[in-house]
Amino acid sequence: MNDGLCRRDGRQRIALTLNGRERSGFCEPRDLLSDFLRHELGATGTHVGCEHGVCGACTVQIDGVAARSCLMLAVQADGRRVDTVEGLADGDALSDLQQAFQRHHALQCGFCTAGILMSCADWLRRVPDPSEDEVREMLSGHLCRCTGYTPIVAAVLDVAARRRHAVAATERADA
Amino acid sequence: MKPAPFDYLRANTTQDALDALAQHGEDARVLAGGQSLMAVLNMRLAQPQLLVDISRTGELDTIRVERDGFLAVGAAVTQGSVEWRATLRDEVPLLALAFPHISHFQIRNRGTVCGSVAHADPSAELPLVLTALGGDVTLRSHRRVRTVAASDFFQGMLMTAREPDELVESVRFPLKKPGERFGFAECSARHGDFAMVACAAVVTDDAIRIAVGGVADRPVAERWPRLAGDDLRGALNDLSWKLGAQDDAHISATYRRHLVRQLGWRVIEEAK
Numbered sequence: 001m002n003d004g005l006c007r008r009d010g011r012q013r014i015a016l017t018l019n020g021r022e023r024s025g026f027c028e029p030r031d032l033l034s035d036f037l038r039h040e041l042g043a044t045g046t047h048v049g050c051e052h053g054v055c056g057a058c059t060v061q062i063d064g065v066a067a068r069s070c071l072m073l074a075v076q077a078d079g080r081r082v083d084t085v086e087g088l089a090d091g092d093a094l095s096d097l098q099q100a101f102q103r104h105h106a107l108q109c110g111f112c113t114a115g116i117l118m119s120c121a122d123w124l125r126r127v128p129d130p131s132e133d134e135v136r137e138m139l140s141g142h143l144c145r146c147t148g149y150t151p152i153v154a155a156v157l158d159v160a161a162r163r164r165h166a167v168a169a170t171e172r173a174d175a
Numbered sequence: 176m177k178p179a180p181f182d183y184l185r186a187n188t189t190q191d192a193l194d195a196l197a198q199h200g201e202d203a204r205v206l207a208g209g210q211s212l213m214a215v216l217n218m219r220l221a222q223p224q225l226l227v228d229i230s231r232t233g234e235l236d237t238i239r240v241e242r243d244g245f246l247a248v249g250a251a252v253t254q255g256s257v258e259w260r261a262t263l264r265d266e267v268p269l270l271a272l273a274f275p276h277i278s279h280f281q282i283r284n285r286g287t288v289c290g291s292v293a294h295a296d297p298s299a300e301l302p303l304v305l306t307a308l309g310g311d312v313t314l315r316s317h318r319r320v321r322t323v324a325a326s327d328f329f330q331g332m333l334m335t336a337r338e339p340d341e342l343v344e345s346v347r348f349p350l351k352k353p354g355e356r357f358g359f360a361e362c363s364a365r366h367g368d369f370a371m372v373a374c375a376a377v378v379t380d381d382a383i384r385i386a387v388g389g390v391a392d393r394p395v396a397e398r399w400p401r402l403a404g405d406d407l408r409g410a411l412n413d414l415s416w417k418l419g420a421q422d423d424a425h426i427s428a429t430y431r432r433h434l435v436r437q438l439g440w441r442v443i444e445e446a447k
Contacts, residue, residue, distance in 0.1 A: 004187075008180035029183035029226070032217070051176040052214035059281055065255070067285040071213040073206075075183055076230060119281055126259070140366040141279025 006075060014078035018043060019087030027074040034058040036074035037084065045085040045114050049143070056142035059115035060084050066122040085114035088121065097121060100159035101152070108146035116142045120156055130160055178216035182225045186232050189315070192342055195227045197317045200339035203227050207250055210278070210286035211294045230287075235344070240266065245310070245347035254283040254291070254301075267348045269308060269375055272359035273300045279367045292328075293343040295335045298370045298389035300361070302329055306394040307375035307386035310348045314341040322347075329393035354379050358442030361389075362434050364425070371426050372434035378446035383407075385439055390418040390431050411439040 006012050006029045015024040018041060025040035032051070037043045037060070049055035051070045058069040061083040088095045094102065097120055107113040116139070123138050124130070130138075135156045139149060186192035196203055202224040206212055209230070215221045229235055235251035238260070246267050248257060257263065258274040277283055277291075277300045291301040292312060305312075305325040312328045314321050314337055328336045337343060351357075361373035373388040378401070386396035395418060402410055415435035420428040 004185065004191075006183045008182050028180070030178040030180050030216075032177070032213075035177075051217050053210060053282060056279075056281060062285075065284045066281045068210075068281060070217065071209050071282075071285070073183070073209075073213075073226075073228075075185070076209075076228060122284075123280060137275065137366060138280050141281040 012075060012078075014075060016077050016079065017081045019083055029073065029075055031074045032070050033060070033072040033074045033077050033082075034069035036077070037069060037082070040074075043084055043086055047111055047114055049111070054143070055112070056115045056119065057112050059118045059142070061118055061122055064122065066119045083118070083121075085117055088117060095121075096162065097124070097155075097159050100155040100162075104151040104155040104158065106147060106151040106155040112142055112144045116144070116152065120159075124156070124160055124163070128160060129164060130157070132157060176217050178213075179219055179222040181216075181223055183228065184225060185228045189229075189232060189234055189342070189344070192227050192229050192232065193315065193317055193340075195225065196340045196342060199225050203339075205229055205250075205290075205293070205342060207290040207293075208253060208286040209290075210282045211290065211296070229342075240350070241347070244350045244352075246270075246350060247313075247345050247347045248288045249345050250287065250289040250343055252288055254286050254288055255280075257288055258283060266350050267304075267308070268351055269304050269357040269359060269377065270348060272357060273304050273375065276300050276359070276361050276363075276367075276370070276373070282367075289343045289346055292346050293335065293337065295329055295331075295333050295393070296369070297332055297392050297394065298373065300370070300373060300388070303373055303375055303386055303388035303394040304359075305346060305348065306388075306396050307377060307384060308349045309384075309396075310346060312336075312343060313345045313347070314338070315344040316341040320344075325394075326396065332392045334392075356446040358445035360438045360441050360445070362438060372431055372438055374435070374438040374442045376439075376442040376446045378443060383443055385411075385414070385443060387414065387418060387435055387439070390415075390420050390435060407440065407443065408436070411436045414439065 011026045027036050034048050037046050047057040049057035053068045053071045060069045063081050135153050184195050204223040206226045206228045232251050235249045237249040239247045264271045310325050312323050323336050356378050358376040361370040363370050370389040375386045377384040383399045388394045415432035420431035422428050
């Protein structure tokens with residue numbers, strides 16, 4: 001995209017780094033990032049619920065920071081790093097966060113899960129040793145109608161504890 | 176639930192944004208974090224002709240501690256980047272108390288401080304904190320730069336002193352002064368929802384400043400001597416009636432007055 005003005009009826013080419021790969025596509029100024037990811041790039045792992053920032057289903061990471069893709073224009077993602085749920089696993093190997101969700105049955109229908117995982121992945125980097133209250137406050141930005149949240153909270157606390165133990169074990173091995 | 180068509184301008188400099196606002200005035204809307212504006216656009220409650228995107232305008236993405244005792248936050252600074260600032264609790268403790276109540280982590284990551292102030296929702300926390308602390312707003316246009324006190328900036332429900340060609344360039348929160356102590360509390364249906372009533376207090380050895388959001392059409396602050404006991408209860412009761420609470424679909428005026436009395440008491444006691 002050229003800097004400056006995009007006309008409402010003009011289709012702009014934008015380029016971004018999606019889960020580590022350079023991708024590009026076309027959008028109008030009013031196209032939401034959530035729709036661009038799903039319809040233009042075919043990355044349908046990101047789900048769209050309320051489209052006004054309340055439900056959290058469409059949460060992705062922009063330059064590593066969790067944010068709603070329905071409250072961002074596709075043109076605003078030009079040149080940025082966007083990470084979605086498709087990027088969490090390493091091939092067929094689920095990430096530790098995804099494995100914790102599986103162990104604790106932290107999803108049923110799965111509609112909200114992609115957004116929750118992307119929030120948790122950012123947040124746990126900043127808050128490695130969270131309390132249950134802090135986890136619940138972070139999860140208040142997501143609506144889940146299946147689980148009642150309890151198994152999600154358990155999964156987040158579990159993965160945080162395992163990461164701390166892993167760090168402690170590495171430090172002991174180094175000592 | 177998709178926005179109506181608009182032209183889009185990415186402002187690389189403040190000047191780009193001011194040029195566009197001078198040319199388009201009320202037909203243009205400034206897009207900063209977009210956490211209120213994008214929802215409004217998606218629901219087509221607003222249909223501007225032009226969006227002026229300042230979210231990547233580097234010169235507006237600055238936080239400064241000013242020598243005359245302010246934390247100045249530029250228009251492109253996200254709430255998250257202020258909230259996660261290591262020194263915030265020493266600089267503006269009331270902001271640190273208020274941030275957890277502002278929507279959710281994922282929204283604060285992108286929403287801006289100045290955007291919330293410019294939006295001027297009467298139940299929003301940042302306008303309340305700015306009013307409680309007696310901060311100010313810097314408005315810039317081609318014509319002039321002016322600084323407006325919070326008490327003059329907020330003029331009604333989503334109404335401010337900003338002229339159509341002006342940009343909210345920064346807001347300034349007074350830094351904590353020795354002897355000041357703070358309290359913040361709010362009641363909402365669920366964590367992160369809009370406040371039914373929110374209260375902030377600044378208490379010193381000889382004075383109380385209390386501000387209330389979510390009741391009147393803008394945040395309202397009062398300064399009292401250091402009241403206690405029945406005198407304080409009386410003052411809070413007077414304040415609860417003065418704000419003109421109204422019934423709405425969610426709660427009654429009676430309950431709003433009750434919350435002003437209860438939360439007001441709580442924040443002042445917390446701050447004492």
